[in-house]
Amino acid sequence: MIRVVLAEDQALVLGALSALLSLESDLEVVGTAADGAAALEQVRLHQPDVLVTDIEMPRLSGLDLAAQVRAGWPGVRVVIVTTFGRAGYLRRALEVGAAGYLLKDAPAAGLAGAIRQVHAGGRAIDPTLAAEAWGESDPLTDRERQVLRAAETGQGTAAIAAALGLSEGTVRNYLSEAIGKVGAGNRAEAARRAREKGWL
Known part of the structure; x- marks a missing residue:
């Protein structure tokens, strides 16, 4: 069983993701959170296999959350699911240790597959964004x-x-x-x- 914590500030999306993943026989949603700080607490409590998080969230962004999870619980794999199809976000997500980066308009079945893929040690990244990400680098310090x-x-x-x-x-x-x-x-x-x- 792959144990998952979900972090998403839109209640409807959080509920839908939780229901969708609960249909999978090998996935178990062990915690949910509506902001980044609550998600960090859920990771501390449950120490899941995979954290699925949005980027833009109150109290702690998904990128900051991913960085803290990597520092505190390096065994927890992070998948970012977001509406932001921006190459800069993808690059920063990878820099802070995310293993997956998917867009919310991707097919629903793709999320469960991505969770399995990162849990197995791989990466799951939106292919269009991956190609775009290496074309233009972030110049800011x-x-x-x-x-x-x-x-x-x-x-x-x-x-x-x-x-x-x-x-x-x-x-x-x-x-x-x-x-x-x-x-x-x-x-x-x-x-x-x-x-x-x-x-x-």
Whole structure:
């Protein structure tokens, strides 16, 4: 029996995924969670074979969740199921240790197959995205990504500097670098472009 924890912030989707997987004779859903922090707690409690998670979730994103699971429970395999068909997200998911990356509009039977595949030590990645992922690399550093995310919420340079423990000059430098790297005219456009590429 392959033991699975599901993490998805949309209740209807979470219920549907749980019901779908429960129909499989070799899969058992041992826990569900509506946000990333609750999912981490479910992993701690149940130590499943596979965690299936969305990317965009409250309290802890699917990517941050995958990174923490890899650090704390390296035996738990992670499959990301998302609406975001962006190569940047796929690359970042693989960097934090995800073994699977599927789109929510993929055939339902594909998820059970992907869970079996990653449980057996393989990878399950949307083939179209996989081809696209290696065509364009993410130019941002982790710090530039942090600063752009803060700028995306409308925070000024002083607020970003205070939140991240940096000087205002350093924040301006990171913003300037990020704006140049994504070919944008200002911080708002840079954040939007980076978000569209899946780099944030």
